[in-house]
Amino acid sequence: xxSTVRASSFAVHRFVDIDSTNDWLLAAARGGALDRTAxxxxxxxxxxxxxxxxxxxxxxxxxxxxxLLRVPLAVEDRHLASVAVSLSxxxxxHAVAPCAVGLKWPNDLVVEDQKLxxxxxxxxxxxxxxxxxxxxxGLGLNLSTTGPSDAGGTSLLDATGTMPDRDQLLDAYLxxxxxxxxxxxxxxxxxxxxxxxxxxxxxxxxxxxxxxxxTSIEGIATAITDHGHLVVTTADASHVIAAGDxxxxxxxxx
Numbered sequence: 001x002x003s004t005v006r007a008s009s010f011a012v013h014r015f016v017d018i019d020s021t022n023d024w025l026l027a028a029a030r031g032g033a034l035d036r037t038a039x040x041x042x043x044x045x046x047x048x049x050x051x052x053x054x055x056x057x058x059x060x061x062x063x064x065x066x067x068l069l070r071v072p073l074a075v076e077d078r079h080l081a082s083v084a085v086s087l088s089x090x091x092x093x094h095a096v097a098p099c100a101v102g103l104k105w106p107n108d109l110v111v112e113d114q115k116l117x118x119x120x121x122x123x124x125x126x127x128x129x130x131x132x133x134x135x136x137x138g139l140g141l142n143l144s145t146t147g148p149s150d151a152g153g154t155s156l157l158d159a160t161g162t163m164p165d166r167d168q169l170l171d172a173y174l175x176x177x178x179x180x181x182x183x184x185x186x187x188x189x190x191x192x193x194x195x196x197x198x199x200x201x202x203x204x205x206x207x208x209x210x211x212x213x214x215t216s217i218e219g220i221a222t223a224i225t226d227h228g229h230l231v232v233t234t235a236d237a238s239h240v241i242a243a244g245d246x247x248x249x250x251x252x253x254x
Contacts, residue, residue, distance in 0.1 A: 009178045010067065012170075015041040017059070021066035022122055022138040028068065029124040029134040035070035036181065040170060061145045061155075063117075063166055066138040067177065071184040072131045079228035080190055081135045082107045082121040083197045084180040089117065089139055090200060092172035097156050097164040102202035105221065105230050105246050109141065110202065113248055114154035117141035139173070198224055203246060208232060211245040218249065 011034070018024055021039040028037060043059040057064065069081055086107045093101050093109075104110045107119040117140050124134040142155035144163050157163045183189025198204065203221045210217045210232055219234035230241040 010036045010038045010174045012038045012040055012174070015039065017041060017043040017045060019045050020138075021064055022120060022136050025066045025068045025136045026122060026124045029136060033068055035068065035132075036178075037068040038065060038174065040065045057140065057142065058145060060166075062143055063139065063141040063169055063173075065170060065173070066136055067174075069135045069137065069181055069184065070128070070132045071135065071181070073133055073135070073184060076227045077184075077190060078121070078123065078133070078135060079106070080184055080193050081137050082119045083193050083228070084177065084184055085121075085137045085139055086119050087193065087196050087200065088173055088177040088180045089119075089141065091176045092169055093141075093156075096169045096172050097160055097162065099156070099160045103197070103200045104248070105201060105203040105224075106228065111154055111159045113202075114159075115142075116154055116156070116159065141169075143169075194224075194226060194228075197228075203230070203248065207249050209247045209249050210239075210241050211247075212241075217241075221246075 018039070018041045021041050021044065024039050025033070025037065041064045044057070044064055067085070071081065073080065086103055086109060089109060090101050090103070093099065099111055101109055101111055101116060108115050109117040119137060119139055121135055121137045124136060127133050142153060143166065144157045145155050180193065183193050201224065204224065206221050208219065208221045210230070217232055217234060217239055219232040219239070221230055222233045222238070223231040225231065225240065230246070232239045232241055
């Protein structure tokens with residue numbers, strides 16, 4: 001670990017290299033780390049994304065940050081922690097490196113259907129005496145290049161022609177997340193998060209192919225449920241997708 005500093009309401013632990021910022025924070029949570037602890041690294045040796053995929057980025061080319069949020073969320077609302085993180089990243093990007101960033105379901109940050117970043121949320125333990133659960137949410141944003149495992153991706157340098165200072169982007173992100181994390185703690189705030197999520201989700205209204213464990217579905221992404229599930233409408237039915245791999249495709253004949 002290089003240093004520990006405080007940014008906004010977050011205590012930030014900085015690393016030159018680490019196996020995984022998510023893994024470090026999960027262990028820290030087991031040891032009693034406080035709400036709004038963050039881990040930031042220049043390089044991850046075993047970074048990972050959704051569906052057990054590797055997340056690889058050369059040293060110094062990405063913003064790699066995980067946060068620990070201790071929040072009173074029921075199981076069906078825990079997806080909103082990822083929503084808070086992805087929305088905070090978009091708002092920070094708009095402030096520091098303006099570009100047309102949207103969300104591909106569930107929480108990939110994309111520019112013109114090319115992946116700019118991703119979010120991975122994990123839960124540590126059970127509810128505490130105050131009804132709070134420890135959620136660790138990792139964010140990876142490609143700044144100057146894409147990693148070898150990120151085929152079809154893009155970077156801020158590719159998308160905008162410039163690369164923002166990582167610390168400036170980190171500070172902007174944690175400033176926004178300080179507010180968004182508060183929204184997780186009330187019904188009104190959670191409704192606001194879900195509304196903003198739907199507004200930024202470029203998957204809605206698109207033709208999609210969803211790969212599930214043993215099949216695939218092609219149709220139109222028509223809605224998001226309050227639990228964050230994707231509704232895909234085909235010629236003969238509507239399907240509610242809790243988890244799957246989504247690809248934006250050309251419109252099918254319904």
